[in-house]
Every structure is written in C-alpha cells, then in structure tokens.
Amino acid sequence: MPDKSVILAAIAREMQTGVLVLDKEGRALYANPFLVQSFPITGGVEGAPVSAIIKNETLLKTIDGFIGARGGSSKEIEISESGRFFNARIVPLADKAEFSILLFLQDITEEKRVETIKKDFVANVSHELRTPLASIKGYSETLLDGGMEDMDTQKEFLRVIDRHATRMSRLIDDLLILSRLESHQMPIVFAPVDLKELINATSSGFKMQSQDKGIKINVAIRDDTPKVSGDRDRLEQVMVNLLDNAIKYTPSGGSVEVSAAPAGDGHVRIDVTDTGFGIPVEDIPRIFERFYRVDKARSRELGGTGLGLAIVKHIISGHNGRVWVESVPGKGSSFSVMLKVWG
Incomplete structure (x- = not known):
C-alpha cells in the first residue's frame, strides 16, 4: 500500500480547490498546483507572505486575526479577487510546538x-x-x-x-x-435542407408585413449553393427570427436582402442584411443575450420579446454552425450564419 504522505500529496496535487498552508508568521509553507495557477506570483509561492499572494483585505484581516490569537474556530468567507469569486475556508492548526493555518480556496x-x-x-x-x-x-x-x-x-x-x-x-x-x-x-434531426426553397418560402411569409411598411425584400441565392445539413423546422425558425428583426428595425422605404452562397471548406453562408437603424459597437458583444435590447422602448413598441436572437444562437450552435453580426449605426446590419454542407 502506498505511503499515506504520497496519497495525501497526490490528492492535494489533483484537487480543483486551492490549498495554501501558512506558518505562524503568515508565510506560505505549501501551495498546491491549483492555487499556484490561480494566484501566480513571481519567484514562487513558498516563503512568500500571504499578502503577496492574495490581495483581498477581508481575507487578510481574518488570517491576521487567527495568527494573533494563535487559534480559533474554522471560518468560511466569500471573497473576490481579480474579477473572480472564491469561497475561502480558514482552518487553524495548533499543537504544542507550532501554529499554522490551512486555507482552502474554491473558485465559485x-x-x-x-x-x-x-x-x-x-x-x-x-x-x-x-x-x-x-x-x-x-x-x-x-x-x-x-x-x-x-x-x-x-x-x-x-x-x-x-x-x-x-x-x-x-x-x-x-x-x-x-x-x-x-x-x-x-432534438435536432439532421437531414439535407434545400436553402433556396427554405429562404424563398420564409421570405414569402413576410410579404404582407414588408409591404405594409414599404420595405422591399430581395432574395439572392447562388445557383451552385448546395444543400446544408440541418433540421428544416429549426432553420426555418432562424430565418423567421432574422427576417422579423430586419423588417421591424428597418424604417419605411428601406430594404432587406437575404443571400446564400458556398463559403468554401464545406460550408454555406447565409446573410440577412437590412438598411435599418444599425447597432452601436458597444452593444454587438451582447446582442445574442436573452432580453438584451439596444433600444428597449423601440423594441417593446414593435412587439419584440428580446429572445429572438438568443433562440437563433442556440439553434445554430446545435447545428455546429456559427452566427455573427456586423453593423454600422444609421446604415444597417448584416446577420450572418455559417452551416455545414450535407454529405
């Protein structure tokens, strides 16, 4: 049977919780790999004062309290450090000869x-x-x-x-x-999907809505566009949500274009481009989040739920595809989808 110290060393090494052992002066005696990775320090951890490893004032004061009292009951606190959150458990160890502290830091x-x-x-x-x-x-x-x-x-x-x-x-x-x-x-049921048929059928469904706003829908699908691998019903929902958004946020007299073409490397690219209000640069990283709206008042007035683009992202992710947006405020937006070719 392996030596107990070998077993304990392996456990500490493989733990996904930071372990730090401090001496009676608050200097590091040992740190496991997870802690070293989470709190890198130049020159190594061992021998360094705890204040050089962790900067959180609440935790440092708590540790100082244990060192000053040379003991106490275990304590748990929640701390934030460098944009991350940790559940910290401080365990004082005291015997006749020495006093030390065990610190466990779980990344939460x-x-x-x-x-x-x-x-x-x-x-x-x-x-x-x-x-x-x-x-x-x-x-x-x-x-x-x-x-x-x-x-x-x-x-x-x-x-x-x-x-x-x-x-x-x-x-x-x-x-x-x-x-x-x-x-x-x-579940997504994969089958060959004819994009020309899908896009034409979806665009036709918005004919009345676009005419009511005086918006022209143009469809441009290259003849050599192959069928893609996907679930037709789910991809139809993607096209409905993108077209609905494009028409809603394009003023009267504008236009919406839906295009599809081979993108190389076994993929097809679909673009839904409008001449609408556009999206500010700072809003683009969050545009696919649930309930995120660039203009909340306008969105509610137009009947938007704030979930359409989040649904698009989930469906495309389920197809192992990619969706992104490019936009110029005041000129319009282009939502692009990349899907794998069938076969």
Missing part, C-alpha cells in the same frame, strides 16, 4: 455567473409580463367602468388589449422554445 466564479443570469432572467421575465398585464388590466377596468358606451373607444381599447395579449403569448412561446433548446429537449 461560474456559480456566481449562473446565479446572476438566473436572477436577471427572472427579473426580466417578470418585467416583460408585468408591462402588458398592467395595460390589459387598465384598459379592461376602463371598459367596465363605462367605456363600452362609446363604440369607437371600445374598439380602440379592445385593439390595445389584443395587441398586449399577443405580445404576452409570443413571449411565452419564445420562453418555452428557449427553455427546450437550453435543456436539449428539442
């Missing part, structure tokens, strides 16, 4: 990120549902309080109620789709 940055996303998600959903609900309730109460006597007022109020109810329905539908995509409950 990812857990914090997920927690923040969940909180933001709940807050955003609550807000998105509360706004149309408040309008529906307000207009309904007005009708019940006597607004039904005027036929024109009644029709206008009912139109507003219907618009907000439709918005809520669309939001719930998008939430369910996104939830199923993220939990992999919406």
Whole structure:
C-alpha cells in the first residue's frame, strides 16, 4: 500500500480547490498546483507572505486575526479577487510546538455567473409580463367602468388589449422554445435542407408585413449553393427570427436582402442584411443575450420579446454552425450564419 504522505500529496496535487498552508508568521509553507495557477506570483509561492499572494483585505484581516490569537474556530468567507469569486475556508492548526493555518480556496466564479443570469432572467421575465398585464388590466377596468358606451373607444381599447395579449403569448412561446433548446429537449434531426426553397418560402411569409411598411425584400441565392445539413423546422425558425428583426428595425422605404452562397471548406453562408437603424459597437458583444435590447422602448413598441436572437444562437450552435453580426449605426446590419454542407 502506498505511503499515506504520497496519497495525501497526490490528492492535494489533483484537487480543483486551492490549498495554501501558512506558518505562524503568515508565510506560505505549501501551495498546491491549483492555487499556484490561480494566484501566480513571481519567484514562487513558498516563503512568500500571504499578502503577496492574495490581495483581498477581508481575507487578510481574518488570517491576521487567527495568527494573533494563535487559534480559533474554522471560518468560511466569500471573497473576490481579480474579477473572480472564491469561497475561502480558514482552518487553524495548533499543537504544542507550532501554529499554522490551512486555507482552502474554491473558485465559485461560474456559480456566481449562473446565479446572476438566473436572477436577471427572472427579473426580466417578470418585467416583460408585468408591462402588458398592467395595460390589459387598465384598459379592461376602463371598459367596465363605462367605456363600452362609446363604440369607437371600445374598439380602440379592445385593439390595445389584443395587441398586449399577443405580445404576452409570443413571449411565452419564445420562453418555452428557449427553455427546450437550453435543456436539449428539442432534438435536432439532421437531414439535407434545400436553402433556396427554405429562404424563398420564409421570405414569402413576410410579404404582407414588408409591404405594409414599404420595405422591399430581395432574395439572392447562388445557383451552385448546395444543400446544408440541418433540421428544416429549426432553420426555418432562424430565418423567421432574422427576417422579423430586419423588417421591424428597418424604417419605411428601406430594404432587406437575404443571400446564400458556398463559403468554401464545406460550408454555406447565409446573410440577412437590412438598411435599418444599425447597432452601436458597444452593444454587438451582447446582442445574442436573452432580453438584451439596444433600444428597449423601440423594441417593446414593435412587439419584440428580446429572445429572438438568443433562440437563433442556440439553434445554430446545435447545428455546429456559427452566427455573427456586423453593423454600422444609421446604415444597417448584416446577420450572418455559417452551416455545414450535407454529405
């Protein structure tokens, strides 16, 4: 049987938690590889004062307290260091001869990120549902309080109620789709997909919407564009979301172009380009996040749920493809998708 010290050394070496042993003066006696990687220090860790390794004031004061008292009960605190979060557990070790401290640092940055996303998600959903609900309730109460006597007022109020109810329905539908995509409950069935047929069919579905706004939709698909590997229903949703966005955020008199062509290396590229408002540079990195909107007021006015592009990203990721955007504020945006050729 291997020596216990060998076993303990292997455990400390392979742990995905930082381990730091300090002497009675607060100097490092030992640091495992995870801690060294997380808190690099010039000249090595061993022998260095703890303040040269970790800069968090709360943790340093706690360690100083243990050193001054030469003991105490184990303590856990949460700290942030260089943009990351750690759960720190301080364990004092005292015997007749020496006093030392064991410090365990567990990186909880990812857990914090997920927690923040969940909180933001709940807050955003609550807000998105509360706004149309408040309008529906307000207009309904007005009708019940006597607004039904005027036929024109009644029709206008009912139109507003219907618009907000439709918005809520669309939001719930998008939430369910996104939830199923993220939990992999919406399987992608790969088959050859004819992009020419798919794009023409999807574009035709927006004919009335584009005509109402005076927007021209142009379709340009190269004759040598091969079929791609994908799930037709899911890719149709991608095209619907991209076209819907392009038309919504393009003013009257503008145009939207959908193109597809071989991109080389066994891929096909699809572009949806509009002459709309465009996206500021600082907003582009977050444009595919859930509920992220460049112009919140305009988006809600146009009936956007803030989930369309997040759904696009998840579907394309599920196809092992790529989606990105290029934009010039005031001139328009171009959303591009790269998909693998079938076969």
